[in-house]
Amino acid sequence: MALPPPSQLRLLVFDLDGTLIDSRQDLTNSVNAMLSHLGKPALPDAVITTYIGDGASMLVRRALGDPEGDLHDEEYVQQALTFFLDYYRVHKLDFTLVYDGVLQSLEAIRIAHPHLKMAILTNKPVNPSREISRALGLEPFFFENYGGNSFHTKKPDPLGLETLMHEAAATPGQTVMIGDSAVDILTAQNAGAWSIGCTFGLSADTLKTVAPTCLCNSPKQWASILGPA
Template sequence: MPSLTPRLLIFDLDGTLIDSRIDLCNSINATLLHFGKPQLPDPVIASYIGDGASMLVRRALGDPEGDIHDEEYVTEALTFFLSYYRIHKLDFTYVYPGVIDSLEAIRAAHPDTLMAVLTNKPVNPSRDICDHFGLTRFFFQNYGGNSFHTKKPDPHGLLTLIAEASTIAGDPITPAQTIMIGDSDVDILTARNCGATSIGCTFGLAPHTLAAAQPNYLAHSPTDWPRILKT
């Protein structure tokens, strides 16, 4: 880790702070059943997670590249999925062991380091989940996949958080002083696209994507975060 203590930590949500796999898979299969489509194995659905709700639904419908031209059909499926997930998002979802202890350790060791969430999950369920599990107290902001006109790995959301953190801190925070923590290549590429450091979480939903993305550091458990940060 660079000798300069990071001034800003940005966390992904699904596969990084929480394990939401079962609720997302159940919600997709409920959507497929509703629209007369065959249900899919959980590992297949889990491999579709990471690029936002719309792409998750499109991939489950058999449209991996987002080329379905019947946008009304896709919109109906997405609407059903979001409505179902809104109700069932906390059925089986849990915070990974060690997350809260690690966030508390980081805050105790680096009280001036700001933390936020940047996820491709829609912002309202992201905030609701963080509220439910008592995670919101750690973060000055929580942005989702529909908070901006683009999603990760576009760096717009990360750059927005850097600007907001700079305002809170009272002086500029640079990408070089920022770390993005996530479980997939999407998060690693987001960091790289704006010049931030990355930590890849191998315990998440998409560890198979990390090798090609080459994060700066690997965390095999949330308890590795303080160690990597030299807390």
């Protein structure tokens, strides 16, 4: 299945981690710093990477081996989450960078399709998301940047995407969600929107469980997937 021609679209919504930025090392370092603080053994980076995508709280719960909340009391989990967030705020840009081709593709889309509005919708807390976007030169491309604590629900609940559609005066059929995980594709599907699955990202293996409208292997393909003006 292909996307509609860009003339029929109004809104592109991008995930952040694993789609616009490679934040793997800073996230895994922050998780292992938290585990060390709690006196727990470190986890392999590859294991922690599989925990990314559902927000900071779930990342911490998975790292503690307690995603269902059966093993630890909530106070312990909140202490762990607080340490993780405090550490990550300081170290979020130690190794994080924009994927190759992202800035060029966003600029190409802006030039070729100036009518298209672009936004970020991530499950990462909103303040780090905005700070990273500002520091890495992403901010000027997006009219809004919403995080996992911007609403009372997170992706794949469609509330965030539906809010962006309302703000951009776009219908679901005029909207494309771009992300590297099943969470992003399900968000699009739950809102009735189109989707692009990014196979280069942190959670690309999860794309096998869903059906994106189309796939891309590099950010450099975004403009060509959308098609000519």
